[in-house]
Amino acid sequence: TRTSRPQRILKAVQRKATVGDPQSVITAIDHFCRHREWAMNVGDEKGSILDSVVSEVSPVTVLELGTYCGYSTVRIARLLPPGACVITLEFNPDYAAIARQVIKWSGLEDKVQLVEGASGDWIPWMKEHFGVQAFDLVFLDHWKERYLPDTKLLEECGLIQKGTVLLADNVICPGTPDYLEYVRNSPRYNSHYYRSHLEYTKAEDGLEKSVFLGY
Numbered sequence: 001t002r003t004s005r006p007q008r009i010l011k012a013v014q015r016k017a018t019v020g021d022p023q024s025v026i027t028a029i030d031h032f033c034r035h036r037e038w039a040m041n042v043g044d045e046k047g048s049i050l051d052s053v054v055s056e057v058s059p060v061t062v063l064e065l066g067t068y069c070g071y072s073t074v075r076i077a078r079l080l081p082p083g084a085c086v087i088t089l090e091f092n093p094d095y096a097a098i099a100r101q102v103i104k105w106s107g108l109e110d111k112v113q114l115v116e117g118a119s120g121d122w123i124p125w126m127k128e129h130f131g132v133q134a135f136d137l138v139f140l141d142h143w144k145e146r147y148l149p150d151t152k153l154l155e156e157c158g159l160i161q162k163g164t165v166l167l168a169d170n171v172i173c174p175g176t177p178d179y180l181e182y183v184r185n186s187p188r189y190n191s192h193y194y195r196s197h198l199e200y201t202k203a204e205d206g207l208e209k210s211v212f213l214g215y
């Protein structure tokens with residue numbers, strides 16, 4: 001049967017990118033998704049905003065919800081200092097298998113822990129299983145209707161502490177209205193909207209950055 005889109009994205013990386021060169025992996029995926037087939041990577045435009053937030057926060061522990069093919073995982077991991085790591089959660093085992101190979105091709109596997117499963121199942125175990133105290137940065141890019149319940153779950157599990165930065169993709173397209181309403185109206189978050197475009201298109205989309213202010 002036909003290959004999957006993630007498999008074709010991995011092929012493009014293996015054909016066009018240099019092993020151990022994260023930027024060439026990012027460039028290869030962006031070129032493929034702009035000129036061959038659209039795919040739901042955060043993309044180059046929103047990716048630059050992601051880069052600036054990661055650089056500003058310079059996190060030691062990052063949680064990414066939604067790995068897909070590992071594009072944003074590579075964008076984040078390439079900016080992390082030695083000793084820092086990103087835990088990335090992917091629900092779809094086929095996506096996870098591709099992402100592992102993309103992350104390996106970039107040479108960043110030592111900075112990445114890819115976990116397969118559902119956020120609701122895994123978040124309560126993060127402290128115990130990974131020895132995480134709290135996350136410095138959380139990148140939300142999974143099911144849009146899970147952004148709000150998972151943010152509340154992260155709060156309840158003490159994985160969000162004063163200064164933790166939440167960065168949410170797709171707050172306009174496909175949209176996360178209940179999440180936006182929560183972080184923008186809560187006295188415990190300082191929120192900012194970075195206006196941009198849906199990856200590889202002219203449609204509006206953006207990232208919402210929300211800093212937890214503590215209880």
Ligand SMILES: O=C(NCCCOCn1ccc2cnccc21)c1cc(-c2ccc(F)cc2)cc(O)c1O
Binds near residue numbers: 042091120198
């Ligand atoms: O749907 C999207 N992403 C989510 C994937 C599943 O994630 C499932 N998933 C991944 C970990 C994880 C952990 N627990 C539960 C579910 C979990 C998504 C969709 C679009 C999009 C925009 C316009 C369109 F016309 C069509 C699609 C763009 C994006 O940038 C996205 O990120």
Ligand SMILES: [Mg+2]
Binds near residue numbers: 040041042141169170
């Ligand atoms: Mg997204």
